[in-house]
Amino acid sequence: MSLEPAVAALAGLAVLGQVLALREVAGIALVVVASAAASRAADVSEAGAV
Amino acid sequence: MTLSREERIAAGAEPGARLSRVPPTGLVLVAIASVQLGAAIAKSLFDDVGPSGAVFLRVAFAAALLWAIWRPQPGAHSGRELRLAAVFGLSLAAMNLSFYEAFDRIPLGVAVTLEFVGPLGVAVAGSRRALDLVWVVLAAGGIRSSSRRCEACRRASSECS
Numbered sequence: 001m002s003l004e005p006a007v008a009a010l011a012g013l014a015v016l017g018q019v020l021a022l023r024e025v026a027g028i029a030l031v032v033v034a035s036a037a038a039s040r041a042a043d044v045s046e047a048g049a050v
Numbered sequence: 051m052t053l054s055r056e057e058r059i060a061a062g063a064e065p066g067a068r069l070s071r072v073p074p075t076g077l078v079l080v081a082i083a084s085v086q087l088g089a090a091i092a093k094s095l096f097d098d099v100g101p102s103g104a105v106f107l108r109v110a111f112a113a114a115l116l117w118a119i120w121r122p123q124p125g126a127h128s129g130r131e132l133r134l135a136a137v138f139g140l141s142l143a144a145m146n147l148s149f150y151e152a153f154d155r156i157p158l159g160v161a162v163t164l165e166f167v168g169p170l171g172v173a174v175a176g177s178r179r180a181l182d183l184v185w186v187v188l189a190a191g192g193i194r195s196s197s198r199r200c201e202a203c204r205r206a207s208s209e210c211s
Binding site for chain 2: 001006008014018025
């Protein structure tokens with residue numbers, strides 16, 4: 001699910017021609033990385049608790 | 051004899067039977083691509099039907115397709131279940147409506163990034179690990195960076211105030 005913002009940005013570019021500023025792309029990349037890392041860490045700690 | 055949904059899926063009598071063999075990661079990727087491409091296509095209809103019209107079309111098509119495939123029987127459920135389903139439907143409609151109104155004003159990628167604050171917040175709120183704070187700070191920086199200098203975002207917020 002973490003990929004959602006990146007896919008949204010691609011869909012906006014491909015279908016609507018929405019070109020994002022470098023700043024916006026960098027921001028989206030940060031959110032994707034943070035979200036993936038947070039949910040990955042949650043999986044690991046749940047597995048460890050069993 | 052009535053079978054549970056799981057038993058009917060196992061017996062191949064449910065439309066979900068074939069889907070249950072697809073790996074979950076694949077299903078998530080298809081879902082993401084479908085939702086976001088759908089949203090982008092919906093935006094190209096905004097000039098004709100507006101955001102609320104596009105939401106109506108999207109949800110109505112989904113309901114018609116699911117009705118045709120799953121053949122639900124409302125009579126087979128208790129009043130409590132039907133009330134819960136109605137509340138669920140209303141919250142989905144409210145979510146879609148506010149999301150579509152948002153990306154009528156700002157780029158799709160930025161809108162979805164902002165939308166991510168919710169799920170990410172829930173994921174991190176239940177955590178007590180210090181490392182998760184790092185991810186919160188990283189995500190906050192990303193959200194700030196993707197929306198701060200966005201011209202459309204500024205226009206949208208001045209329009210609201």
